[in-house]
Amino acid sequence: MLKVALTKGRIEKKVTTMLEKLGYDVTSMINKNRELQINVEDKMEIIFAKSNDVVTFIEHGIVDIGIVGSDTLLENSFKNYYELLDLEIGKCSFAVCSYPEYKNIKLNRRKRIATKYPNVAKKYFESKDEDVEIIKLEGSVELGPVVGLTDAIVDIVETGATLRANGLEVIEKITDVSTRLICNKTKFKYKKEEILNLIDLIENNNR
Numbered sequence: 001m002l003k004v005a006l007t008k009g010r011i012e013k014k015v016t017t018m019l020e021k022l023g024y025d026v027t028s029m030i031n032k033n034r035e036l037q038i039n040v041e042d043k044m045e046i047i048f049a050k051s052n053d054v055v056t057f058i059e060h061g062i063v064d065i066g067i068v069g070s071d072t073l074l075e076n077s078f079k080n081y082y083e084l085l086d087l088e089i090g091k092c093s094f095a096v097c098s099y100p101e102y103k104n105i106k107l108n109r110r111k112r113i114a115t116k117y118p119n120v121a122k123k124y125f126e127s128k129d130e131d132v133e134i135i136k137l138e139g140s141v142e143l144g145p146v147v148g149l150t151d152a153i154v155d156i157v158e159t160g161a162t163l164r165a166n167g168l169e170v171i172e173k174i175t176d177v178s179t180r181l182i183c184n185k186t187k188f189k190y191k192k193e194e195i196l197n198l199i200d201l202i203e204n205n206n207r
């Protein structure tokens, strides 16, 4: 039985569909209410967690594999894991977004940038030799420019609907983001066959 930590929310829904396509009986995932841990047949024991916690459970050897967005991996300096596969689901990108006027603004102060991903934002602006002030928000980052707190945001853009609904647009794409399958380094040694079989199944059936 493989122990899996799965990121709750959007990724969870996409992974449920993926596992169903692979032939797993996902009734327990679909019928889950507030349970945090369920079994998929006698093949997987899945825990549902916030993205950063998925990696924490991997790093502490609580689970064998984790399913998490590359945004989380890029933002944090986690080390004790192998990234085994790009699941090519949950595709989106990191981008600098603002009002169309942002491109032409000239300020006599540092630009202010709201983000849930301060490390990604810092690295990006450093790579452009731009000295900006980064303000961390926990969610609905688009509020930064909407309420006048910041000039722009660094955030995930999937469909662009949230940006459009708030009069914002992508100014510059930073990098692609997608869902990754990661593994605890030690567990990989002990469960190599089971893990590689799952990867084969995904690669042969889901592409």
Ligand code: PRP
Pocket (backbone or CB within 6 Å): 138, 139, 140, 141, 142, 155, 156, 157, 158, 159, 160, 161, 162, 163
């Ligand atoms: C994410 C992201 C954007 C939105 C982008 O937020 O931070 O707000 O999704 O998706 P879209 O391009 O399809 O509109 P999420 O819904 O995860 O919630 P949050 O803003 O509270 O973090």
